[in-house]
Amino acid sequence: MCGIVLGTEETMDSDGGLTNWLLSGDAQVNSVQEMIRDGANVNGKRGKDGTTPLMAAATLGDVELVQLLLNAGAKVQGYDDNGVSALMYAAMAGNEEVAEVLLKAGADVREKSPGTGNTVLSAAALGNCQSIVERCLKAGVDVNAGKTVKALIAAAGHGNLKVVELLLKSGADVKATLANGMTPLIAASQSGNVQTIKRLLDEGADIKANDQSEAGSPLMAAAMAGSSEAVGILLQAGAEVNLKDQAGATALTYAADSGSLEVVEKLLKAGADVKLDNSSTQGTSLMKAAYGGHLDIVKLLLKSGADVKAKVAGGSTALLFAVSGNQSIEVVDLLLKHGADPNDQDEIGVTALMQAAMNDNSELIDCLLQAGAQVDKKDKNGLTALIVASVQGNPVIVQSLLKAGADVNAFCQSPEATDESLIGTPLSNAVKFGNEEAVCLLLEHGAEVNIKLPDGSTPLELARKTRKQHMIQMLEKAAQLKTKNTP
Numbered sequence: 001m002c003g004i005v006l007g008t009e010e011t012m013d014s015d016g017g018l019t020n021w022l023l024s025g026d027a028q029v030n031s032v033q034e035m036i037r038d039g040a041n042v043n044g045k046r047g048k049d050g051t052t053p054l055m056a057a058a059t060l061g062d063v064e065l066v067q068l069l070l071n072a073g074a075k076v077q078g079y080d081d082n083g084v085s086a087l088m089y090a091a092m093a094g095n096e097e098v099a100e101v102l103l104k105a106g107a108d109v110r111e112k113s114p115g116t117g118n119t120v121l122s123a124a125a126l127g128n129c130q131s132i133v134e135r136c137l138k139a140g141v142d143v144n145a146g147k148t149v150k151a152l153i154a155a156a157g158h159g160n161l162k163v164v165e166l167l168l169k170s171g172a173d174v175k176a177t178l179a180n181g182m183t184p185l186i187a188a189s190q191s192g193n194v195q196t197i198k199r200l201l202d203e204g205a206d207i208k209a210n211d212q213s214e215a216g217s218p219l220m221a222a223a224m225a226g227s228s229e230a231v232g233i234l235l236q237a238g239a240e241v242n243l244k245d246q247a248g249a250t251a252l253t254y255a256a257d258s259g260s261l262e263v264v265e266k267l268l269k270a271g272a273d274v275k276l277d278n279s280s281t282q283g284t285s286l287m288k289a290a291y292g293g294h295l296d297i298v299k300l301l302l303k304s305g306a307d308v309k310a311k312v313a314g315g316s317t318a319l320l321f322a323v324s325g326n327q328s329i330e331v332v333d334l335l336l337k338h339g340a341d342p343n344d345q346d347e348i349g350v351t352a353l354m355q356a357a358m359n360d361n362s363e364l365i366d367c368l369l370q371a372g373a374q375v376d377k378k379d380k381n382g383l384t385a386l387i388v389a390s391v392q393g394n395p396v397i398v399q400s401l402l403k404a405g406a407d408v409n410a411f412c413q414s415p416e417a418t419d420e421s422l423i424g425t426p427l428s429n430a431v432k433f434g435n436e437e438a439v440c441l442l443l444e445h446g447a448e449v450n451i452k453l454p455d456g457s458t459p460l461e462l463a464r465k466t467r468k469q470h471m472i473q474m475l476e477k478a479a480q481l482k483t484k485n486t487p
């Protein structure tokens with residue numbers, strides 16, 4: 001037996017062992033030959049998905065390994081649990097040479113996946129494998145077959161105009177739609193393939209279809225891709241700029257998310273309503289731009305009338321998005337100057353100050369405090385910014401919050417929506433997380449050493465469990481001073 005370790009629970013001669021070895025990235029022809037000589041099953045199916053060694057080799061695009069397996073008796077026909085054959089895997093991966101080897105070994109371009117009806121043609125289009133597309137069409141493969149993958153949609157996504165032309169000439173349906181609402185035009189728009197978009201529109205693609213589907217509309221897709229040229233073409237063709245998708249987002253929402261100022265400008269010029277996505281469950285255009293730190297877009301949206309105080313499901317505002325995302329100080333400052341409330345809370349009570357402490361951002365902490373953020377505002381569980389900062393252990397932030405008057409003995413005791421480890425005070429949390437500088441600062445500001453936690457322990461007892469002598473000494477000294485000063 002060879003000494004190769006497969007890195008799985010399966011032994012090398014059990015079903016699936018050879019497949020796992022091939023997909024590990026370490027397989028070489030010599031090692032695979034040795035495994036086959038030692039009895040590895042060249043037709044063994046991996047238990048979790050039914051993948052065979054030949055399918056794995058076809059995906060890798062290794063002609064030598066594919067030929068080795070075929071010579072050892074690997075079956076070229078058959079499908080995995082998802083209805084994909086070795087030939088389909090080769091086509092999807094764009095491995096034309098491997099596909100040719102499999103075809104010579106008896107694979108059939110007319111194969112069709114059980115259940116989904118997906119074809120080698122759709123797989124080849126997905127892999128941008130033009131020669132196999134041509135062979136499939138020559139063999140009469142149904143150009144519109146497939147429930148989850150359609151050839152024209154796949155080709156449009158790649159922007160291979162030659163393949164798109166071949167498929168259209170063979171009768172591909174330009175209005176073909178998958179269950180999620182994906183169409184050839186949306187696929188082309190997602191990739192910003194301008195020439196393909198133009199060709200599909202010339203062929204009669206429906207520019208207004210599917211705005212309420214999971215895939216959205218072509219204009220939304222182009223905006224998401226940040227393709228100004230594609231957006232311009234779609235608008236000229238009559239795309240409705242203010243359509244909403246299932247989540248309530250518009251093309252403007254996606255453009256702001258993409259960070260393309262040019263696309264945002266183009267949509268606004270075309271009449272995009274900056275407040276139309278206020279009901280979006282995923283965030284408004286202003287929130288998306290703030291999250292990404294896109295300052296110029298934030299400026300433009302505010303100038304265009306975006307509502308800085310709008311809230312989405314979960315209670316988040318543009319300010320909370322900004323602080324939890326890119327954390328751009330310029331964006332946060334701009335939002336505050338336009339009326340954002342520094343004390344806004346989401347549905348569980350998290351504030352921008354807490355989020356800034358969580359992200360260890362001292363610059364944002366100072367900005368929010370200067371803007372009037374309430375230092376001791378609590379979430380629904382009693383969590384404060386100082387408790388969060390004590391967990392993070394940044395002494396600069398802890399000091400800033402204490403200087404602003406934060407309650408050094410604030411108590412978090414209802415962890416329904418927070419980490420249980422945060423139960424307790426700033427001091428107990430600083431101790432638990434081993435943040436000695438924070439412990440020192442908290443003690444200097446009067447943190448209670450012997451306050452009882454829900455489990456009956458005290459910060460001093462927690463410190464003794466850490467075995468960090470310096471921290472233990474600090475708390476013991478504070479406890480002694482407390483006893484000495486108590487009448």
